[in-house]
Amino acid sequence: MTDQVVTPAPPDGAAAETRRPLRRGRRGGRGRSITRRLVTLPFLLLGMTLLMFLISRFLPADPAVAFLGNNGADNQQAVDAFNAKYGLDRPLWEQYWIYLDRLLHGDLGTSISTSRPVADELAAAFPATLELAVAALLVSLLVGIPLGVLAAARRSSLFDRLTGGVTLLGVSMPPFVLALLALQVLYLRLGWVAGPGRLDPFLDPPPTVTGLMTVDALLAGQPAVALDVLHHLVLPAVVLGIIHGAFFARVVRSTMVDALRGDFVRTARGKGLPGRLIVGRHAFRFALIPTLSLVGLTFGELFAGAITVETITGWPGVGRYMYNAATKLDFPAVMAGTLLIGVAYVLVNLVVDLLYGVADPRVEAS
């Protein structure tokens, strides 16, 4: 990825070690940068498909056996039919060509394990992941930004040290460990959050309009259903939110510390502005700019990195779908899911880069 967090210089200069040269492109540089990205996107995706295709074909396992089972694969007619159906009886290059041809026509293939079109299955799973990603992002911002700001404002205090330790733990802890812990404590022991799944079994899902169940429930005039979905969303969103929130906290603290050393802050202090106003209005605004870049990266990671959390908490999104598919050597499903995540990752970051340029015109998209 070309994305990187760009730390802008404080408006009126900050500590020398925090300064980074601004990338001032020529007029229209951002436009060219975006065009360049859009042009390279197909090649990136092509590379991704090739890599996934080769990995899937060189595994030391036979998809026909994975699908048909130990007994079913004794039936040679079934093995032949399976290989013919998925083109596995053709040369490797031809298999890839057929895959690409279908892909270009919008056909993501048929799931080996469920016999359903992969596009339909991903269309059903993607909104759940999107819903989770948005909720987790909100949690991470709500946790990370205040912690980072307060830690910077009380630099070297006990609170700052504690925050540093806790956030270090947060960024170091593998998501699956935190997910298992949260499931054990918050759901199994304390019963504070709803269990696995997206909706209470006794509630009927709302009619699908957007696929985002909270939104669809509200559109259908079913607030109880919307609340239940939110209830189920808490566990995976908190797990993912804490992990990314810890990261946000560390970055915000670091940026805020730089900002609070800046001349503009000293000037504000000299004018007698209250400390709260200096931190909340002047320094915080400065810290928000690199945070925006991080939001994009995080949002993309939430798509890609939610596999373990979705699997453990039973959230029926793309991550869980891909995990299920991978355990059954369902190559069409895994490849399509990877592609979807890749596209989402790239597009989200492209959008954030655009917003970044809008938020701070001095900084051109790199």
Place this chain on the structure above:
Amino acid sequence: MRRVIPLLAIATLLVTAGGCGNDSTSGDAGDARSKTLVYGVNLKSQGPWDPHVGAVGLDRVVNRAAYDTLVAYAGTDYAKVVPDLAKEWTVAPDAKTFTFTLDPAAKFATGRTVTAEDVRWSFTRLKNLAGPPSYLAGPIESVTAPDPATVVVTLKSPDVSFLRQFVDGHFSVLDKETATANGATDAADAAKTDTATNWLSANSAGSGPYKIESWSAGSRLVMVKNPNAWRPTAFFEKIILQDVPTPDAQLAALKRGEIDLTQPLGKSLLEPLSSESKVQIAGSPGLTWFLLGMTRAPKTDPNLAKQQVQEAIHLALDYKGIGELAAGVQQWYGMIPPFIPGGVTEQEAPKQDVEKAKELLAAAGLSGGFDTELCTTTSTDHQPSALDLAQKVQADLKNVGIRVKIDGQENSAFLTKYRAAECKMVLTIDGPAFPDPSHIVPYLPDGARALRMGWSSENPGWDGAGYSAAAKEALTQSDETRRVQLWHDIAAGMNTDGPWVGLASVPYSFAADARIKGLDQATNQVTLLDIAALRRD
């Protein structure tokens, strides 16, 4: 900071939602809850629900609920086949022709009468779809419907036990009219042209007490009562298979009344529940078994293929220790478990004798032992795992000088190697299609499993010819007592120096809400769970 306010509002909503769960236990909602059965399971690998395609596990439960078969078992009495769609049947003396007379009362959920043509069409589709369970129909030569109430199934070769295959839910009878209207076909090229599996996962076309209402892949399956059910009315109005991925979460959800049944769980998880008054433990003996195989092909392993060595391995194993590897493990005493007709009893079980094993190895010219390799799966779906048993076998054989290297691989990779007959020894998890002693046919010379171990009519070894002859007689034996005895003798004989060692199985045990009744009669190893037989007090 003003921009943060909306975020805070959403977060507040998110958090307060935690305390605003749906209250579904009052009034009408409470009644609906009592008439709804929620089955908490890991839906990871489940579906599709087309009975002629799905072959993963829970499809048996769904098949039984939404469809009927020609015959059935009554609970766990595997010795007796009882009527289902067929009210009576005959088996011709040639042991190849089965004639069924359909119950005229049998009706599909659409209200149509079940006809012989529906049966013929369904069995032909099962075979031609070339899906995971199609192998079950492989031995069938033809299915005909001479009149609307008569079905004649002819096999390619004699097998009286094949009657029991028709209990299997993959031989479910579909409403041909409804299924074909939604893309199903029984044509010879059905593997390419049939497009109904997707539809049959979210709907059903059967005559069972329930019909599928909706399916959200990997998340939730909903079945509702069949309004045109021809058998006694089921208690529950709605059945929900809800994805609850982990055993711990299933148990927690059960205790809170969020679900009524868990999926099969290890005994170590279930035992602590025995004192809980609101929970009961139910199940039946498991047919999913652990099995040790040894090659008979000298070119694969010249040491292992010797008679004295295979006899020594039988004697070297610590069977008692294997049975104690995990709570609930049921030791098999041979290739046929003790809980089905013809099962090998504890008295006939092989006994560990390390000294005798060493003597046999010395007689084979291997007093210093030898090196070999054992393939197995690293799957952890069962407790103990195959790897646990492989390590136990490795330790036992080390005591007599056989140095075993374990080659553990992901299940599909393991099966690929095993099926290619590349394993010297194998420790596999298997599951007979139906609980009849004839399930050992694939393990006898020329059987699909035996060929992987190099045991064939061309390489029968010291015992293959005798077993083959006995099996041939058993497959055509109409005298049930004699038939069962023949299979029993084969299994008992293999305990001495056969290439297979039946080790153990894991019981099919699960937890349920104590108010759920009828579990004893509702569980067996073919349908797993007959939901229609359950009720709530």
